[in-house]
Amino acid sequence: MKSCLYECEVMHARFSPRRHRFAYRIFLFALDLDELPELPRRIGLFGHNRRHLYALYESDFLPVDEPRHPVGPTPSASTRTAPGGLKGRVAAYLRDHGIDLADGTVLLVSLPRIAGYLFNPVSFYFCRDRDGRPLGAIAEVTNTFREMKPFFVPADPADAVRGVFRIRVPKQFYVSPYSDVDVAFDFHLRLPGDQIAIRIDDYVGEERTLTSTLAGPCRALTTGRLAWFTLKYPLLTLRVISLIHWHALLLWAKRVPWFAKAARAADQRDLYRPHSSLKPTPVPSAPSVS
Numbered sequence: 371m372k373s374c375l376y377e378c379e380v381m382h383a384r385f386s387p388r389r390h391r392f393a394y395r396i397f398l399f400a401l402d403l404d405e406l407p408e409l410p411r412r413i414g415l416f417g418h419n420r421r422h423l424y425a426l427y428e429s430d431f432l433p434v435d436e437p438r439h440p441v442g443p444t445p446s447a448s449t450r451t452a453p454g455g456l457k458g459r460v461a462a463y464l465r466d467h468g469i470d471l472a473d474g475t476v477l478l479v480s481l482p483r484i485a486g487y488l489f490n491p492v493s494f495y496f497c498r499d500r501d502g503r504p505l506g507a508i509a510e511v512t513n514t515f516r517e518m519k520p521f522f523v524p525a526d527p528a529d530a531v532r533g534v535f536r537i538r539v540p541k542q543f544y545v546s547p548y549s550d551v552d553v554a555f556d557f558h559l560r561l562p563g564d565q566i567a568i569r570i571d572d573y574v575g576e577e578r579t580l581t582s583t584l585a586g587p588c589r590a591l592t593t594g595r596l597a598w599f600t601l602k603y604p605l606l607t608l609r610v611i612s613l614i615h616w617h618a619l620l621l622w623a624k625r626v627p628w629f630a631k632a633a634r635a636a637d638q639r640d641l642y643r644p645h646s647s648l649k650p651t652p653v654p655s656a657p658s659v660s
Contacts, residue, residue: 372402373409375595376479376566378586382617384548386579388624392617396606397599398584399591400562401426403457403476414593415600416482424596426482428456431493432510432520434463439644460495460508467522469506474499479562484607491610494568496533496561507535507559509570511543514614515631515645519543523557533561538573542639547628548621549580551637564588 381393401409406418406426417425454461456478461471480493495508504525512518523535538556541549549572556571556578565587572580589595603609622628631638632647 371405371409371412371591372475372477373405374400374591375589375599376400376562376586377589377599378566378584381583382580383582384580384621384626386577388621388626390617390621390624390626392613394613395603396610397589397603398479398481398566399424399426400566400588401478401480403460403478406456409591413591413596415596421486423600424482424484425486430483430488431456431478431480432459432463432495432508433518433642434459434520436642439641439648440639460497463508463520463522464497464506467506467524469497471497471505472500474505477562479566481607481610485605487605487607489607489611491614492570494559496535496559498533498561504530504533504535504561507557509555509557509559511545513543513545514611515544515647517544517641517643517645519641521555521557523559535559541572542637543641544631544634544638547618547630548626550574550629551634553579562588 375397377395377397379393379395381391383389383391406428409416410418410420410422415423417423419425419427457476460476464471475498477496477498478493479496480490482488490510490512492512493510495510497505497507499505506525507523509521509523510518511521521537521539523537526534526536529536536558538554541553541555542551544551554573556573558569558571560567566585568584570582571578631645635648638644638648
């Protein structure tokens, strides 16, 4: 199988306005989307579009066939009619960015639902053509309000041999109350192989204010390995969301300035499944005068 696991260290380091750093260990699934129907027959504890201890529902990912906020001429006609489930949505999204997936492959690096609970701060889609050449990547960022925003990360033509994907792009998305929505994301991704190596930096102008890295070795996706990781990393998705809130509390204790999500509603753009704080409040009509 092309599908595997990665045992990783995640590190976050904030440089301003206060320094704050933490790291923790996790494991991630790296799933070839063409292998999804076969995986439940080969891997115990794993379900595809059905309940299991580890359950990947394709509807949980990349909802580009749904309305996008703010309401506009999206999704495109090609995206609305994308066939083939999740891989079809990936292909349609790439088409909208000038990339033809054709008979290529998509490797999803993420976590499925674990004991029914799902949370991924970011999922990655690494896309290659039929000959294995890198076409592009997608970084799908999810916040604690369950909003989702995909970012297209093109292959770097200067480093195509190693399969490097790189872009700096305005965020325009509420990820943390301690990071403004108008900073820039700088994505630096590499095609996963024996190792995975990912870095995402936040920039305010030319100042790097935050860096996040994900790195670790490949492990075989087997029933035995998955059972061992279940014991080693229990209820992992719940642990991830708990750590996010814990470190948010520590930043508050350090008196890092923060802002509410609704304070910058107009600057949060091109996202899916918007929270109620972004939905326009109806203006009451004036009472009629008789």
